[in-house]
Amino acid sequence: MTDIVFARALHVLAVVHWIGGVSMVTLVILPAIKHFAEPARRQSLFEAVEGRFSGQAKISVTLAGLSGFYMIWRLDAWYRFLDPAYWWMHAMVLVWLLFTFILFIAEPLLVHKLLRCHATTDSLKVMHFIQYSHWLLLFISATTVVAAVIGVHGVLI
Numbered sequence: 001m002t003d004i005v006f007a008r009a010l011h012v013l014a015v016v017h018w019i020g021g022v023s024m025v026t027l028v029i030l031p032a033i034k035h036f037a038e039p040a041r042r043q044s045l046f047e048a049v050e051g052r053f054s055g056q057a058k059i060s061v062t063l064a065g066l067s068g069f070y071m072i073w074r075l076d077a078w079y080r081f082l083d084p085a086y087w088w089m090h091a092m093v094l095v096w097l098l099f100t101f102i103l104f105i106a107e108p109l110l111v112h113k114l115l116r117c118h119a120t121t122d123s124l125k126v127m128h129f130i131q132y133s134h135w136l137l138l139f140i141s142a143t144t145v146v147a148a149v150i151g152v153h154g155v156l157i
């Protein structure tokens, strides 16, 4: 059973690094860029700073997924996905899928190109889109963290 305890510790560490980073970007870096940089420089500054985090986030998202599926396999907990009372398990996997898609597919292949296309014409709109999409991701992730901790301790929401 100690392997499950270590997998859980690794899972929580990975989630803390990953969602903590999303909080930092949303609540500190984006408002600071808005406050200190003139509109024309905001997007390139954001891409430079966020690019450093997204490399690290790829590692923590991967570790969170591996440790999570390992725990499900060891606990033989696949049946939970058929029970709506375990909706927080579905929420974890959905948040993980969303970030995996963003970090490994959308961001490198689509988002940066799209943002650069609109940067010159609509830089303020682009920054609004970036800020609001980060707020949404943070809200969904934080709700999932709360639901998972409550759910793991056997309280039904």
Ligand code: HEM
Pocket: 008, 011, 012, 015, 019, 064, 065, 066, 067, 068, 069, 071, 072, 077, 092, 093, 095, 096, 141, 142, 144, 145, 146, 148, 149, 152
């Ligand atoms: C593929 C994705 C994921 C899988 C398969 C997964 C699976 C699991 C499993 C099996 C547990 C332990 C449940 C138990 O002991 O009964 C767990 C705990 C937890 N997970 Fe996930 N998870 C995933 C992604 C996430 C994400 C994205 C978050 C946060 C947004 C998250 C946050 C947590 C938290 C906070 C706990 C509770 C830790 C504790 O209180 O001990 N997980 N996860």
